[in-house]
Amino acid sequence: xxxxxxxxIEDYGIIGDMHTAALVSKDGSMDFLCWPVFDSPSVFCxxxxxxxxxxxxxxxxxxxxxxxxxxxxYLPYTNIMETRWIHEQGVLSVxxxxxxxxxxSPQSDRHLSGYCSCTEPGGNRWKTGAKHSGIIRRVECGRGxxxxxxxxFPAFNYAQDGHTVRCNFQSEEGGNNLQTVYFESPQxxxxxxxxxDNRREEQGLPKAVxxxxxxxxxxxxxxxxxxxxxxxxxxxxxxxxxEKALPGPxxxxxxxxxxxxxxxxxxxxxxxxCTFRGHYRETVERSLLILKLLTYKPTGAVIAAPTxxxxxxxxxxxxxxxxxxWVRDTSFTLYAFLKNGYDEEAEAYIxxxxxxxxxxxxxxxxxxEQHRPFLPIMFTIRGDSEIPEFELSHMDGYRGSKPVRIGNxxxxxxxxxxxxxxxxxxxxxxxxxxxxxxxxxLGIRSHDQLCx
Numbered sequence: 463x464x465x466x467x468x469x470x471i472e473d474y475g476i477i478g479d480m481h482t483a484a485l486v487s488k489d490g491s492m493d494f495l496c497w498p499v500f501d502s503p504s505v506f507c508x509x510x511x512x513x514x515x516x517x518x519x520x521x522x523x524x525x526x527x528x529x530x531x532x533x534x535x536y537l538p539y540t541n542i543m544e545t546r547w548i549h550e551q552g553v554l555s556v557x558x559x560x561x562x563x564x565x566x567s568p569q570s571d572r573h574l575s576g577y578c579s580c581t582e583p584g585g586n587r588w589k590t591g592a593k594h595s596g597i598i599r600r601v602e603c604g605r606g607x608x609x610x611x612x613x614x615f616p617a618f619n620y621a622q623d624g625h626t627v628r629c630n631f632q633s634e635e636g637g638n639n640l641q642t643v644y645f646e647s648p649q650x651x652x653x654x655x656x657x658x659d660n661r662r663e664e665q666g667l668p669k670a671v672x673x674x675x676x677x678x679x680x681x682x683x684x685x686x687x688x689x690x691x692x693x694x695x696x697x698x699x700x701x702x703x704x705e706k707a708l709p710g711p712x713x714x715x716x717x718x719x720x721x722x723x724x725x726x727x728x729x730x731x732x733x734x735x736c737t738f739r740g741h742y743r744e745t746v747e748r749s750l751l752i753l754k755l756l757t758y759k760p761t762g763a764v765i766a767a768p769t770x771x772x773x774x775x776x777x778x779x780x781x782x783x784x785x786x787x788w789v790r791d792t793s794f795t796l797y798a799f800l801k802n803g804y805d806e807e808a809e810a811y812i813x814x815x816x817x818x819x820x821x822x823x824x825x826x827x828x829x830x831e832q833h834r835p836f837l838p839i840m841f842t843i844r845g846d847s848e849i850p851e852f853e854l855s856h857m858d859g860y861r862g863s864k865p866v867r868i869g870n871x872x873x874x875x876x877x878x879x880x881x882x883x884x885x886x887x888x889x890x891x892x893x894x895x896x897x898x899x900x901x902x903x904l905g906i907r908s909h910d911q912l913c914x
Contacts, residue, residue: 467512468861469493471772474509475534475543476752479560479576479595480759483768485509488534490545490556491519492597497650498703500758500765500843501785503619505652510771510866511857514679516617518701520599522547522554523609523688530554530608540729541751542722552606554691558599563724573717574706576725580760596702598721603691610691612699614654615677615684618647620854620868625682627674639667640711643685644704654685655708657698659715668695737803750802753795758843761818762810763787764795765843771854773863781863783870786840786849793883797890805895812891815884818845820905837884839877840870849873 474485474493482502485494493508493515507515522530530549537544542559561576574596601610618625625647641656658667669690674683689697698718700708709717732754738746757764767784774780792811799807819841838847851869859866888906892898898906 471860475536476755476768477541477543477558477560477597478755478768479562479578480755480757481578481595482560483755484558484560484597485769486534486543486545486558488532488545489519490521490532491517492558492599493517494769495597496768496785497652500768503650504621505616505618505650507617507621507857509769510860511621511679513858514617514621514681515857516615516621516680517613518597518599518615519611519613520556520601520699521611522549523611524549524551525609527551536748536751537726538730539733539747539751540726541755542726542729547608549608552608552693553604554601554608554610555604556599556601557722558597559722559725560595560597561721561725562595562728563721564728565724572707574700574702574708574721576721576728578759596700596706598718599699599701600696600718600722601689601691601699602696603693605693607690607692610687610689610697612687612689613684614643614645614701615680616645616647616652616682617680618645618650618682621681621857622854623647623649623681627683627685629672629674629685631672640714641672645682647682651704653702653704655700655702656687657700657714657718658695659698660695662694665692665694668692668697670697735803738801746802750798750804753798754804754807756795757807757810758787759810761843761845762807762812762814763841763843763845764792764811766791770868771863771866772860775863776861777863779863779865781859781865781867782872783851783868786842786870786873788840789837789880790839790877790883793887796887800890800894808891808895812888814845815888816902816905836876837880838873839875839880840873847873 469487473488476483476485482496482499484492486492492506495506496502497505506517508517524530527550530547532545532547534545542557545556547554563576566577576595616625625645628644630642639658643654645652660667671688673686675686676683691697708714733747736747736750764787765785766788770783770785771781796808796811841847842849849870851867851871854866854868857866888898
């Protein structure tokens with residue numbers, strides 16, 4: 463029997479910001495996150511190793527009368543996730559999202575925000591990834607009172623790097639609105655800000671007890687918190703890079719509320735562009751929202767999946783890294799975008815193709831003795847085709863499915879059908895979005911000669 467602590471893959475939801483994505487289970491545990499972009503090393507990977515993979519969990523804790531019922535949903539037309547626990551003792555909800563916004567403010571450059579400037583004039587959209595965003599987890603009690611258990615155990619660089627922890631707690635017991643914890647590894651740093659709030663000043667703040675803990679398999683301490691939240695009280699956990707700070711305590715509550723409002727507005731505005739009017743509209747819109755999440759905003763590349771090494775069969779060895787952009791898969795994604803009113807996403811990918819894919823194949827002159835290279839079947843989110851594959855032997859794999867792989871050796875395969883799929887993508891874009899420019903037609907002509 464598989465270990466009971468591995469959750470079913472279908473019990474996870476996804477949140478993201480078109481730079482990276484996180485998987486959150488029905489019981490409120492964030493068990494997968496690569497930071498800061500899709501193909502970066504993992505920070506949380508309990509999905510692939512239950513003991514040392516790392517996680518960020520928030521869940522209801524009751525002392526008696528059985529476990530609370532948990533439910534999970536997306537807020538309508540958004541990629542904002544809500545997990546709710548219902549019990550006789552009370553109702554608890556956790557709202558999870560990456561801030562996303564189209565509005566640039568004077569604070570965007572120095573503070574955590576959802577605004578991405580990578581595609582602005584002068585922005586470097588090919589760099590590794592701007593750490594402008596983060597994860598916000600808002601915990602709120604809607605009725606009665608509920609105990610809450612929070613655990614944050616990062617496992618940097620695919621659980622290979624140790625880390626140190628530094629806290630600014632004035633007291634292990636709450637009483638301060640804002641607490642901050644810093645996690646630092648040799649290659650990466652994360653900051654957790656914890657904000658306690660209430661609707662009525664006379665109500666007081668949630669009770670909170672924090673401590674650091676060592677656990678077997680982990681290469682650094684984790685943070686554990688026991689909370690008691692009453693109706694009207696809330697706790698907000700913000701995980702982000704120290705490169706982007708938060709405003710001071712006097713402005714923080716309104717700032718976090720604005721980030722959530724702008725994120726909700728971003729996703730609802732995007733969803734309402736959908737032109738599909740047939741049956742199963744909600745399912746189609748949800749599928750399009752997921753495809754949008756898998757689009758790397760700085761370059762327009764669309765990845766196949768945000769995860770690596772999930773098995774085709776439990777216990778099997780066909781465990782591949784899908785955090786890359788396949789020419790074949792993306793041609794079908796473009797069709798879905800174009801047929802449902804999302805020309806901008808299609809244009810971003812076509813630009814990615816002409817900027818990064820065509821030039822190495824068409825601009826160089828080859829002699830008769832030289833062979834023009836084949837079109838790679840996949841690319842990184844930055845347009846590179848060199849994707850070496852490695853095995854992480856220290857990780858157990860999902861329910862014991864080994865080996866755990868990163869990178870993808872299939873990048874060096876030759877697949878002749880992708881020429882047709884790429885040409886079909888360009889044809890659909892030319893017909894349903896914008897006409898292809900003259901210099902782009904020259905690249906297509908060279909591509910067509912390459913096919914011959």
